[in-house]
Amino acid sequence: MKQISSNIILCLFAAILLTSTLPTALYNSLDSDKKIVDSDTSGQPIIKTAEASEYNDQDYYDNGNYDNNYYDNGNYEKGNYDDMYSGNGYYDNGNYDYGKDSKKHQVTVKIERLQNGQYAYKMVKHIAIDKNGPTDLTDRYSVDATIPGPSIEINKGDTLILKSILENNEVKVDSIKPDEVGSIEYSADDFTRELGLFGAIIVHPNSGTYDYPGLEKGLVDGEIQKINPDDIKKQFVLFMVGSTFWGMEIDENHKQTPLWTNPTLGSDLGDLVQFHVLGSGHDHTFHLHAHRWLDPGTSDIIDVKTIHPEDSHDFIVKAGQFVGAGHWQYHCHVFAHMEAGMMGIFNVGAKNSNTQSVAGASPYDQASPSTATQGNFLTFGITDEPGTWFRNVANLDSAAPQLHLGGSFGIINPGGTAHFVMTDTNTVHTVTSLLWPKGAANMPFDQITGYQGGAIVKLEDPGLYVFTCKVHPYMFAGALVDDPQTTNPNGSPAYDVGEQLQLANGVVLNTQPSTTDPTFGIFTSLVKTFFKVTNIHNWKDYTQPTYITELPPVNVTLGGNTIVNLTALNTEEDLTGKLFDPKIPGLGEVWVDTQFEITEGKSKPGTATRINTGTWEIERKVSLPEINMNHPHNMWTDKDQNVIYQTMWFDQRLAVFDRETGEFIDVFNVGDAPSHVITNPLTDLAYVALNGEQGVAELELSDGLLDLLRIIPMQKSGQDPTHPHGHWISADGSKMVTPNALTADSTIYDFASDTIQRTIDSTTGKDTSTGAVPIATAIRPQGDKYYVANLLDSTISVVNLETGELLKNINLLEPSPDGDYAALPIQTPVDPTGKFMVTANTLTANITIVNTDPDSPNTDEVVAHLPCDPGCHGANFGFKDLSQVSPQDRDKVYPYYAYVASKFSNALTVVDPDPNNDGDGSDAKIAGRILLTEDNNPSISSTYESDDDTMALDGTGGQGVLAIPNPYPGWVYNLPEYYTDMLTMEQQDPLHLNG
Amino acid sequence: MKQSRQTYPIFLTLLIASIIGLGNTMHSSNSAFAQYYKQPHHIPVLHKITLAVEEIPLLGGNLYAYKxxxxxxxxxxxxxxxxDLTNNYEPGPTIPGPTLIIDEGDVVSLTLENNIQxxxxxxxxxxxxxxxxxxITSDGTLQVTNNVGDQGINPGDTITYSWTAGPGTVGTWPYHDHTLGLNTIGKDPNGLEMSGLFGTLIINDGDGYTNALINGEPEIVNIDDISKDVICWISDDAFWCNEAVNNYGEYNHKALWENPTIKAVNNDLVRFHLLGIGTDFTVFQLSGYEWLKPGTDQIINEKEIGPLAVHVFTVVADEGDSQYRDIIQSHFKSGMFGDFIVDGMGVSIPGDQPGEA
Known part of the structure; x- marks a missing residue:
């Protein structure tokens, strides 16, 4: 899939100090106007800028001298410099003004891959040329590749020719002649930028004749004053990337020292210190405690500055002036970034105390060789890529030795760093500790809202850590922190898992092997699930004869000092005969969001797959390459069943396409992480839960155009954002309920009064949690109660729809009379009759049936467990085609199927919740299992319509499910006659509202 | 109208100055007018302020506020x-917290009480x-950050912070809870900065001047000519506002709560203070108005405001209705806007107050 781009172009982003409010004016991007010309003949792109053309340097590069002779063979010193310039009139054409003391800087940087998989620039050569000839400034720089890359100091009016040697030895060259003081970012132009390929060009005032000595401006002694750059004791370069500061110090002699992540910046009281704050990747606000400074280009005094990607902010302070020495914090003031660790200290020591900076954690940090080859600094890129949403960037290459651990896992030593950066994702996430060694420092790690950025945390204590995104809770990153002091008795490495692990919901899991301790069972299920989810080779493929899951071949130390090899958890399953069609056909069609399927015509994953339930054949796949549809997650239809509303969960968009033809109709940017969509049966307006935000978007489809009418908040202003996921609307259209993924409760919205009600404790009347990470809801069509599936707690809450009172929590972990249990429930629809709830449980890969009729003897209890597939996720009901059942037998046939989709499989499970139609679901059974892609067997190969070609992960990612025609009370009453004609009286009126 | 605005306060100021017996101290200036007018600003005073943190009970999660x-x-x-200015403030907790308005040169001794139960x-x-x-002892952070001590308080305790509005501090500044934020890594589960614990400190120029856009021209105006300061914090889901009405040199504070209707008297000078809080970036507009980009003569009509960034401008209230708003779609479509109405009375109407039915 995603390859490391060989086309890393060195971009120069010149942040002009006199900025306007227009972002486009914030930088002078030399490639933004397509000024970079790739020359096939020379292989060396040269920027065509006004500045460049003034001193046409084309000959210089084209004649080959640059690469072949210039730096490498020492010709430079021998006068090659003069030769090169003699012929092109550079000095003679009047553009070069000796009097200004302008310099020309020939700088070459090289891209290197660091041990942990990050990228960095290394200084190769910096030659400054003026009228007196060349000076080699290379020894100013670190000999290592650093993040940020070398800070290239030049003066206003100087010319910088920056040559970048890529990993594949390809060379890119850009030049710039800045006419403003300030900082300019140079960086790569793809995801490697956030992984380390950024650096600063610092433009100081010209020290030439016109305004000698060149002066900076700053707030000193409480006044805006001119400052001689020679008086500046230290410069600090701080790049704000993801949710991490990457620092570099430049001393008085311009010698540079990398300070890495969130460093402690050392300075003495009263020293003049210049900060260069730059952004790369996401939006930030920079704040430094107890200091204030001049906003360049204005006379405004500030202490918080917005830093966008490509922005730079340069200011001078007198360290500790008026406030004294101290550990003054600097941090990003974006709240989620603060929570994610984006902070450091400006340590102002006493006068002349020579206070030193202290570098932070670095990708060069070493781990014990017996532990890890990638050092003690794990970096996870956060992507939209199925399986490796958290991608250990050391595992980008197939040849990486860590690959057997899967793409989202890493091993380090205590004190190592877990660092995250959202490199390639279209929406917001959290970086949340799901599991950690009980009592570990810095845990739990969490943010109260989804955000764009990253995270950084030190893992001090040995054991297993798993991070997830609370918005997308199957995104996993694993870190095994191994204490190299502990050794396996037989001498081979065995990594420390920890005696006890704590889950985010407070449950403690014992890792000591036990057949009786249920927490050990959950622990092993979680480990297996982790390596299934994060390794696409462990996904269940029904086109194969067997299903093999393989865990990494590593020894781990569990509780009780038990050493096991993870391969002991490997499994193998015969898939022969597992696919079969239900005996009674369904009516109409069922759509499944095959969310992970990769197609040729777009970079983002996901298709919607339509199955004809009369034939159980795939009829169509819709991938919408024209809009690069991204992670289609959940669907609903309009009252006429003409269109499909399609959410994109890892994105910000809602699409709508023609149900019959699959043709794209419209797309609308509704907000972050739109998860579920449902219509109100009264108005036919569409309601989209904004899982990355705090409300539900109300949209109207009119004349083929989507329009956002409003966003309905699911909490009061100022309260923690709810992040609703799988909402539902009552059959009478009066209420909407949401599962609030990040506030662990539910909201009832009343349409008529436009008010919200949170779940409350029935005895105290105070607000109450339903459970950890509520993810889906269903309203019983009778409207008396609704259900909330609490993913992490493995419970289903029963809530009074009128009052919001929590009536009961169904504990799925508790074995039911059939002896089975379930964990991590997701979608949980109640059938159109209000008698059954079918729940897809993802950890245990099974389906539970709950009787929901208040008249049932075991109402709101689990009465059956059925097998599902890995990542069991989505569920909805659809009609059986009762015309295929003889009239006298119809009373004995329950009129619906439940369709259940699984993320890490390519089959759809068809469930008959009540085969004998007696109102009790204890006899529920699997009615069929339908392949969601073409079968490998050519003799039974089906063909289907599609708008793109499937490339990989065929038929996988099953999440949202939608049956057409829509059988639920409320919606069923609005069906066009075309459909109602095919329904029995019972199917048309399951609640017997018409007698 | 404009003429009366400028002359009336001069008369008044002279009157006040003569009553409280202030001498004609220091300072040279461009105009005789300013020379007289600025006098009260040159006597630094000590503000002894006590704030309390109160809970605002709310189903689904309490809010917190300074009182x-x-x-x-x-x-x-x-x-x-x-x-004693105490009675000029709202008696209860407000979001944003009380606006502290002082002059350059003043000193503040701020005591905090914690009434969270x-x-x-x-x-x-x-x-x-x-x-x-x-x-550093008044940083308001935890020891792990400041290396000195936990500069917050648990319920029932008090803490006192010392501030000095020394040279270079003129401006509008946020104050807020800072118990979140361990050094470098990890975090404290507290941290109520997002839940209502934020307020505003205005340090007025010792010379008594600020910039304003008057009839399309950048001008310098007297701060005492500003009839009201409107303070709005733009959170991820609402404008939280209050206002300080200039009552002959003293400020009457009024809580305006969530997305209020802000009113002003026609032709009055109104100073807006906009501050960001939370995780989102916002883009502020005030329809029909232009203003000066702070510290410049550049005229703008829209401003992006990130968390804890501050944006201050002064305009002349122009008769009619306009709208203040955050044009970020997810904000605007969830109701982050309100009216700015200029009429004869200028009495703002508070928006929803949390906890109120």
Whole structure:
């Protein structure tokens, strides 16, 4: 899939100090106007800028001298410099003004891959040329590749020719002649930028004749004053990337020292210190405690500055002036970034105390060789890529030795760093500790809202850590922190898992092997699930004869000092005969969001797959390459069943396409992480839960155009954002309920009064949690109660729809009379009759049936467990085609199927919740299992319509499910006659509202 | 109207100056007018302020707010109380917290009380302030950050912070809880900065001037000519506003709560203070108005405001209705806008108050 781009172009982003409010004016991007010309003949792109053309340097590069002779063979010193310039009139054409003391800087940087998989620039050569000839400034720089890359100091009016040697030895060259003081970012132009390929060009005032000595401006002694750059004791370069500061110090002699992540910046009281704050990747606000400074280009005094990607902010302070020495914090003031660790200290020591900076954690940090080859600094890129949403960037290459651990896992030593950066994702996430060694420092790690950025945390204590995104809770990153002091008795490495692990919901899991301790069972299920989810080779493929899951071949130390090899958890399953069609056909069609399927015509994953339930054949796949549809997650239809509303969960968009033809109709940017969509049966307006935000978007489809009418908040202003996921609307259209993924409760919205009600404790009347990470809801069509599936707690809450009172929590972990249990429930629809709830449980890969009729003897209890597939996720009901059942037998046939989709499989499970139609679901059974892609067997190969070609992960990612025609009370009453004609009286009126 | 605005306060100021017996102190200036007018600003005073943190109970999660307990203006040398401003504030907690308006040169001794009851013994809150001078012992952060001590308080305790509005501190600055934020890594589960614990400190120019856009031209105006300061914090889901109405040199504070209807008297000078809080970036507009980009003569009509960034401008209220808004779609479509109405009375109408039915 995603390859490391060989086309890393060195971009120069010149942040002009006199900025306007227009972002486009914030930088002078030399490639933004397509000024970079790739020359096939020379292989060396040269920027065509006004500045460049003034001193046409084309000959210089084209004649080959640059690469072949210039730096490498020492010709430079021998006068090659003069030769090169003699012929092109550079000095003679009047553009070069000796009097200004302008310099020309020939700088070459090289891209290197660091041990942990990050990228960095290394200084190769910096030659400054003026009228007196060349000076080699290379020894100013670190000999290592650093993040940020070398800070290239030049003066206003100087010319910088920056040559970048890529990993594949390809060379890119850009030049710039800045006419403003300030900082300019140079960086790569793809995801490697956030992984380390950024650096600063610092433009100081010209020290030439016109305004000698060149002066900076700053707030000193409480006044805006001119400052001689020679008086500046230290410069600090701080790049704000993801949710991490990457620092570099430049001393008085311009010698540079990398300070890495969130460093402690050392300075003495009263020293003049210049900060260069730059952004790369996401939006930030920079704040430094107890200091204030001049906003360049204005006379405004500030202490918080917005830093966008490509922005730079340069200011001078007198360290500790008026406030004294101290550990003054600097941090990003974006709240989620603060929570994610984006902070450091400006340590102002006493006068002349020579206070030193202290570098932070670095990708060069070493781990014990017996532990890890990638050092003690794990970096996870956060992507939209199925399986490796958290991608250990050391595992980008197939040849990486860590690959057997899967793409989202890493091993380090205590004190190592877990660092995250959202490199390639279209929406917001959290970086949340799901599991950690009980009592570990810095845990739990969490943010109260989804955000764009990253995270950084030190893992001090040995054991297993798993991070997830609370918005997308199957995104996993694993870190095994191994204490190299502990050794396996037989001498081979065995990594420390920890005696006890704590889950985010407070449950403690014992890792000591036990057949009786249920927490050990959950622990092993979680480990297996982790390596299934994060390794696409462990996904269940029904086109194969067997299903093999393989865990990494590593020894781990569990509780009780038990050493096991993870391969002991490997499994193998015969898939022969597992696919079969239900005996009674369904009516109409069922759509499944095959969310992970990769197609040729777009970079983002996901298709919607339509199955004809009369034939159980795939009829169509819709991938919408024209809009690069991204992670289609959940669907609903309009009252006429003409269109499909399609959410994109890892994105910000809602699409709508023609149900019959699959043709794209419209797309609308509704907000972050739109998860579920449902219509109100009264108005036919569409309601989209904004899982990355705090409300539900109300949209109207009119004349083929989507329009956002409003966003309905699911909490009061100022309260923690709810992040609703799988909402539902009552059959009478009066209420909407949401599962609030990040506030662990539910909201009832009343349409008529436009008010919200949170779940409350029935005895105290105070607000109450339903459970950890509520993810889906269903309203019983009778409207008396609704259900909330609490993913992490493995419970289903029963809530009074009128009052919001929590009536009961169904504990799925508790074995039911059939002896089975379930964990991590997701979608949980109640059938159109209000008698059954079918729940897809993802950890245990099974389906539970709950009787929901208040008249049932075991109402709101689990009465059956059925097998599902890995990542069991989505569920909805659809009609059986009762015309295929003889009239006298119809009373004995329950009129619906439940369709259940699984993320890490390519089959759809068809469930008959009540085969004998007696109102009790204890006899529920699997009615069929339908392949969601073409079968490998050519003799039974089906063909289907599609708008793109499937490339990989065929038929996988099953999440949202939608049956057409829509059988639920409320919606069923609005069906066009075309459909109602095919329904029995019972199917048309399951609640017997018409007698 | 404009003429009367400028002359009336001069008369008044002279009157006040003569009543309280201020001498014609220091300072040279461009105009005789300013020379007289600025005098009150040149006597630095000590503000003894007590704030309390209160809970606002709310189903689905309480909010927290600062409340003004006491604001005494004391003589810097004698410590004697010159004025008690306490009754100029709302009696209860407000979001944003009370607007502290002082002059360059003043000193603040701020005591914080913690009246949180529902979170047990460990519910630490603090005040961290921007802009003004203070020693590391008044940072309002935790020891793990400041290396000195936990500068917050648990319920029932008090803490006092010392601030000095020294040179270079003129401006509008946030204050807020800062108990979140361990050094470099990890975090404290407290941290109520997002839940209502934020307020505003305005340090007025010692010379008594600020910039304004008057009839399309950048001009310097007297701060005492500003009839009201409107303060709006733009959170991820609402404008939280209050206002300080200039009552002959004293400020009457009024809580305006969530997305209020802001009103002003036609042709009055109104100073807007906009501050960001939370995780989202916002883009502010005030329809029909243009204003000066702070610290420049550049005219703008829209401003992006990130978390804890500050944007201040002064305009002349122009008769009619306009709208203030955050044009980020997810904000605007969820109701982050309100009316700015200029009429004969200029009495703002508060928006929804949390906890109220």
């Amino acid at each position: 003004m307990v006491q604001h005494l203006v004391n003589d810097m040398d004698t410590g004697n109380t010159i004025k 529902s979170r047990g013994e460990n519910a630490m809150v603090s005040v961290h302030v921007h802009g003004i001078h203070y020693p």
